[in-house]
Amino acid sequence: MYGCHRKGSPSSSATVPTRTTITALIWAPDWPEEMLQIAAEFSKLNPDIGVNVQFMVGNSVEENIKPRIASGNLPDVVSVNPNAYAAALADQGVLAAVSHTTAWSNMLDPLKGDWTSRQGKAFGISGGVATVLMYYNKDMFAKAGVKTLPTSFPEFLAVCEQLRRAGFTPIMWNGGFPNMLGNGPFSFGFANNVVAREPDWKKKMEDGTLDLDTPQAADIFAKLSLIARRGYVQDGFMATDYDGGIRLFKEGKVAMAFHGSWAAGLLLHGNPFEAGVFIPPWNAPGKRVVPVIGSETGFAVCETPNKAAALRFVEFMTGKGFAIVQRKRQNISPFRPGAQAIAGDPQIVAYTNEVSRYPVTASPYYSELPSNSIERLHRLMQDVLLNRITPRQAATLLDASVKHEAKMHYK
Incomplete structure (x- = not known):
């Protein structure tokens, strides 16, 4: 056959x-x-x-x-x-x-x-390597007479007021893309209000004993709301998505963008102005800031x-594909020198080297919170900005979510 x-x-x-x-x-x-x-x-x-x-x-x-x-x-x-x-x-x-x-x-x-x-x-x-930082328009800062970068939250508010009086919108809020509100003001609020105070926060979050129904946790949401209530954010900020927020900064319509190192290529290059970076000063006066850095x-x-x-x-x-995306993003490579490591933007390299030496650091919110609590947080931040709930109510609800997730995990 x-x-x-x-x-x-x-x-x-x-x-x-x-x-x-x-x-x-x-x-x-x-x-x-x-x-x-x-x-x-x-x-x-x-x-x-x-x-x-x-x-x-x-x-x-x-x-x-x-x-x-x-x-x-x-x-x-x-x-x-x-x-x-x-x-x-x-x-x-x-x-x-x-x-x-x-x-x-x-x-x-x-x-x-x-x-x-x-x-x-x-x-x-x-x-x-993910870091969260403040990008700023150096030209706007100079025209507004800002000579010193803020190193505490009250100083940050003073700079925002100085920029507003000079006719500039101080900062961009991604109300339509709460992922960035989580990476920015929430992550830094959690870092400076929770991580700085509770060394065992991670273990306590996992076993359900971390208390987030506190004035300190409420203050995380209060800072988020305060900046909007004082008129320091752009018009229609609740509809601003990820790309729209980046465009506002690049087009010189806002003086600052609270963003990640992953957007360095977009935020630092191709602008009609010089851009710089600094550590978001979400700390109280006299307290050392806790920066955010992780994977x-x-x-x-x-x-x-x-x-x-x-x-x-x-x-x-x-490997070879990493170079394609790194040319645009200019972030910090997660790989050892000599492997797939490709240098990022010099400002981002210097920033990352600086904050990595801090005695206490925190991770971005997406690697800290339980997955269901991440989705809950997005809605809570938007509800606070829309004045549907108070910052204290948001802290209470987040606390309940985190403890529920711990209970479900260990049941």
């Missing part, structure tokens, strides 16, 4: 190998074009693997992941945050181990703890039939 087999039959062993298509669900609010370019370059070098890029939407990574897990529709590669939620997914067998990859070996050692689960599983690769949103591989191909793609993203 073999002799009767026709040459050229569709069942012939000479057919073209099957091409694997992997799905990548990615959080890239300010670099979608670069992500598509990375996928195209990878497929060009790996013709046996295609990449279907899907972009996350909304206000958090977690709200994109949860429906996919609930429906069993797992992507092969997924953006994740270095928090308890992602670590739990790893321990539950949803996320694959990446400890054997070159990317993991090259990642800076201080970051590896962020990406290690309770059971010791390495579950992700950092997308960068940026990174990448993980899900336990799917395409895991091997997905791991190859993550290796490319964090």
